[in-house]
Amino acid sequence: MVKKQVRRRKRRKSKQALIGYLFLSPVFLFYSIFLVFPIGFSLYLSFHRWNMLTPPLKARYMGMKHFTYLLIQDETFLIVLKNTLFYALGTVFIGMILALIVALAFSRTKYSSIWRFVYFAPVVTPPVAIGMIWGYLYRPTDGLINTVLRWFYLPGQQWLSSPAQALPSIMITGMWAGVGFTMLIFIAGLKGIPEMYYDAARIDGANFWQAFWHITLPLLKPTILFVLVTGMIGAWQVFDLVFMMSSGGIDTGVVPFESVGVVALHMYQTAFRYMRMGRASAMAFILFLVVLAFTLIELRVLRRGGVESY
Amino acid sequence: MNKKTKWSLIGALLFGLVFSGIAIAQTKLVFPVHWSDFNVDGMYDEEGNLIAKGLSQYVEEYMRLNPDIEIEIQSVSFENYLQKILVAHMSGMSPDIFQIYALWGVSLVDSGVLDVPPADVIRDVRANYTPSAVIGTTIDGQIWGFPTEVDNYCLVYNKELFGEAGFTEPPATWAELVEMAPKLTKYDAEGNITQYGFAFLSGWESAVVHPFLSLLWSNGGEFLSEDYKECLVNSEEGIGALEAELELFRKRGTDASGSVWEFPNGTVAMMIMAPWYESSLKVGLQEKYEDVVGVAPIPILKEKVNAQYTWFACVGSGSKHKEEAWDFLRWFCSDVQPATNTTRQGDLMAGNVGALPPRKIDMENQETLGDLYTQTFIEELEYARGEPNIFQGAEIKRILMNEIVKTWNAQKTAKQALDDAVKQINEILAEFY
Incomplete structure (x- = not known):
């Protein structure tokens, strides 16, 4: 009797599990098609030579050749890795400081929701549109930025047409585009800090800076960690802005690829210009490992400072 | 309108729509x-x-x-x-x-x-x-x-700048060009070039490789072996052709920051260029176009040849x-x-x-x-x-460009750069030939 009940309960449970899996199956299917399969296929390609035009299963096996080529022989890959690191560190760290300043200002400003909307607007604007608009702003001859500089008798700059200024110019745009999102996260983090700490500090005679250094910043550490990790992951993969804003200079030879190229752009060119999908896939996996290593380092460093929740 | 007429009209309308759809169906x-x-x-x-x-x-x-x-x-x-x-x-x-x-x-x-x-x-x-x-x-x-x-490709030169420097004819040989370029070059107080006697263009494969191929072939060298199994640019003739370019840098007739796109601004005296640049020159120079632009064959090293x-x-x-x-x-x-x-x-x-x-x-x-x-x-x-039609041509040209530009920036000697280019290009050729 008991055995029968146990069996029935088991059957009911497995039936429930089956129904659960059935409900989940569209999601599994979606992820299998759009995530698992592409990752698996890229991994397969990274060990093969494939030009997109022949059946992939007939691709020639290359072993670790793509990886060794990229890490030892391909000077451009190492240069674009360096450029990407420069871009990621610059946009994330400077962008984070700017976003924190803005968040602090808005947490004490009237009508802050309007300002938040203004700062958040670039986040919902497509990067392609941002790239095009900033491309116009940066035009050396008739761009708005140089026009404003000239009003103040400052020399106009070459911006995207200068090998030295092109990447920093794109970084400025990247920061502008991302500051709104980071700001919102910081505002949420600031709201999570109990007001009583500040009250207590004020009673003890602490000024704004003391309260900031000893209360706000330490309690914002989980938020900073989140912003840093997600920001760096995004910045390592930057493509659209760089593609939109650098292609004019690269196409005409005005700006050498090496001075503005990032890993994703090099990957794109390797895949679609030189028809080396295998090497481009290997690049993607190296980038993945680099991002993973950086993320683990960031987590370890910040956890040492007392952040345990991530 | 009775029911029958109404349905007939609707039928005719539908037939007309379908018929007109068929009539305007396009390839x-x-x-x-x-x-x-x-x-x-x-x-x-x-x-x-x-x-x-x-x-x-x-x-x-x-x-x-x-x-x-x-x-x-x-x-x-x-x-x-x-x-x-x-x-x-x-x-x-x-x-x-x-x-x-x-x-x-x-x-x-x-x-x-x-x-x-x-x-x-x-x-x-x-x-x-x-x-x-x-x-x-x-x-x-x-x-x-x-x-x-x-x-x-041909040599495109600025007749006005030539006149100012006292030249009446374009150079016929590369040696003449190397002699003339510094005299057509101007520098600012810090020694930076403000007017280029000759301008190359880095960053764009064809703009670097095609002029080099013209000089290579003019010097009697070859780019690739006939079976495309081997790159030959590091031959004596190849090194000589690149040295000929580098002579312009050594004599300060150019530097790696020069750009052929500055020609319409009047700050470039000579460049090697293709025919499609004509429209841009006309737009850039407007009414001065005919007074400024002169075109001549590429000055030769040994033989008369240009890349196509x-x-x-x-x-x-x-x-x-x-x-x-x-x-x-x-x-x-x-x-x-x-x-x-x-x-x-x-x-x-x-x-x-x-x-x-x-x-x-x-x-x-x-x-x-x-x-x-x-x-x-x-x-x-x-x-x-004609440049050879080969597998991975764009990639091969990029390698050659990168190595040539390194010599312009004095990062490698002509021999080192061309040896390195050959090594990389041969690896690609071995994949396909």
């Missing part, structure tokens, strides 16, 4: 191009009058003549053109008509992306195009389309309307217009794009080919030598 051809807007839309003067037809005007003319055909022109940047072809082919949505840079042709042919032209097209190309263009369009012994554009490359129009193997696509190309590239004795493709190339149309009849009858800028390019075609 749609997709034709991606990599040209500037004015090449597609036409060139207009300040009053808005059309002064040179663009591709769209010819396409509209064809569609008027063939109402059952619709041709959609898609503008794609040069950088993304090959990608567009590849991705579209892979996804089963291949465009119908392409303009192919011959250097891409080998991989595209090898992968079956291009349709084999009909026999009459092949006969037409063999009989009516300049030999170098036919060679450029031939891959594995097979002609793959109508040659649409050949581009070679080819573009050709072809049909995608994935096209669902190959026959209609070839019909359009026959009309556009091959049919001779009685009034001018030229082809439409030739008119577009010579009158708008500024490239050399390779059909013999266009070479003879296009008026603009005899102008100040283009005439020398036409004359120099006799000494033109």
